[in-house]
Amino acid sequence: MKTEFSLAQLADPDIKEADKILRACVHCGFCTATCPTYVLLGDELDSPRGRIYLIKEMLEKDKPPTADVVKHIDRCLSCLACMTTCPSGVNYMHLVDQARVRIERDYSRPLTERLLRSVLAFVLPRPGLFRISMILARLARPLAALLPTPSVGASTPGLLRRIKAMLALAPRGLPRPGPAAGTVFAPLGRRRGRVALLQGCAQQVLAPRINQAAINVLTRHGIEVVLVKDEQCCGALTHHMGQDGDALERARANVTVWQREADGEGLDAILVTASGCGTVVKDYGYLLREDKTFAEPAQRISALTKDITEYLARLELVPSTQKGDVTIAYHSACSLQHGQKISQLPKELLSKNGFVVKDVPESHLCCGSAGTYNILQPDIAIRLRDRKVANIAMVEPDMIAAGNIGCMVQIAGGTSVPVVHTIELLDWATGGPRPGLN
Ligand code: SF4
Numbered sequence: 001m002k003t004e005f006s007l008a009q010l011a012d013p014d015i016k017e018a019d020k021i022l023r024a025c026v027h028c029g030f031c032t033a034t035c036p037t038y039v040l041l042g043d044e045l046d047s048p049r050g051r052i053y054l055i056k057e058m059l060e061k062d063k064p065p066t067a068d069v070v071k072h073i074d075r076c077l078s079c080l081a082c083m084t085t086c087p088s089g090v091n092y093m094h095l096v097d098q099a100r101v102r103i104e105r106d107y108s109r110p111l112t113e114r115l116l117r118s119v120l121a122f123v124l125p126r127p128g129l130f131r132i133s134m135i136l137a138r139l140a141r142p143l144a145a146l147l148p149t150p151s152v153g154a155s156t157p158g159l160l161r162r163i164k165a166m167l168a169l170a171p172r173g174l175p176r177p178g179p180a181a182g183t184v185f186a187p188l189g190r191r192r193g194r195v196a197l198l199q200g201c202a203q204q205v206l207a208p209r210i211n212q213a214a215i216n217v218l219t220r221h222g223i224e225v226v227l228v229k230d231e232q233c234c235g236a237l238t239h240h241m242g243q244d245g246d247a248l249e250r251a252r253a254n255v256t257v258w259q260r261e262a263d264g265e266g267l268d269a270i271l272v273t274a275s276g277c278g279t280v281v282k283d284y285g286y287l288l289r290e291d292k293t294f295a296e297p298a299q300r301i302s303a304l305t306k307d308i309t310e311y312l313a314r315l316e317l318v319p320s321t322q323k324g325d326v327t328i329a330y331h332s333a334c335s336l337q338h339g340q341k342i343s344q345l346p347k348e349l350l351s352k353n354g355f356v357v358k359d360v361p362e363s364h365l366c367c368g369s370a371g372t373y374n375i376l377q378p379d380i381a382i383r384l385r386d387r388k389v390a391n392i393a394m395v396e397p398d399m400i401a402a403g404n405i406g407c408m409v410q411i412a413g414g415t416s417v418p419v420v421h422t423i424e425l426l427d428w429a430t431g432g433p434r435p436g437l438n
């Protein structure tokens, strides 16, 4: 794609990067076929190629975007299916991230939307506040029936519709909090390694059992696990809302504490059980590339970061439980399959440990969760969820497995089949409790 940035614009490292990305696009349109919003809405401007044009215009003209441009960029799930499909290696992720930062900087959203986004950005990364908000949401749930229902139209949803979506996502009960930051879990038997486990923010409130399962499997196989003190939310939530000031501060804080741990007791890896977070932490090196102090340490941290399944694939897991034939529908989270290019590994681990694993039809399509997307774009999100649940039902599973808490909550909202994390199944297979019973 031909670009027309001025020399002055190209002096900005972000624009230089955007120019490189835009020039790689050859307008072939292969990406449209796998883009969930194009598949649903059929509008070129809701496809990757259409959005790339809109972003190019916005950056070249260097003027505040129009409401229409913002609407189409906001509808992007950042699922990155387009990056998997693109034959030219267009880095859509870094381009749309830049567009979101521009929108946040130059576009004035309606007041109610600004308020909602500010509340989400403030509450979600703080587990204490998030816990309180979930309790309040549960109490307010009966009011949801009075709020507007999903519309099939393509208009931007209003505040009440979004609040209804938020209430619908609130769980009926909250588990007790997991272990405190700073806890070190000793390995059983000879120590074979030492890792940090990202504690996450929403996940530690909604499902601390996921990291508990990871700790069980790791310590059972000789790995010491540390929950690093002073660790923060990875920054993914605010990063995807274009609030890079907040996201980069969190990235710097995490790089600092993980580096201290790696230089102290030592770390073989930083493990992540929420693939949405893992994709962003693996990108810290890129996000902080212009920061003289943090560029190098951030690259080191990104290189140390692994999805839990990547690390477990290097250990020989010892299956211990006879489970009989349990059929698992494996939902491939977008952040794992498109963001981190990990698609076969979790299925192989599950198969090797005695599960019957079934691929879900249209597995490349997002379930509609996508961070705060299911709150900000609830109508598209529900259509994607229902499509995903219908595809899952076709393989008639006993359980559904996924590697990302956002997908788990989203899919569980549309089915009665238990939705569990891959690591919970691996814990069960190697001597832990059967998941999906709570
Ligand atoms: S990230 Fe997903 S929703 Fe956004 S343009 Fe790419 S395929 Fe479409």
Ligand code: SF4
Pocket: 024, 025, 026, 027, 028, 029, 030, 031, 032, 048, 049, 052, 082, 085, 086, 087, 088, 089, 090
């Ligand atoms: S597939 Fe890649 S090169 Fe083709 S239009 Fe989409 S982004 Fe551009």
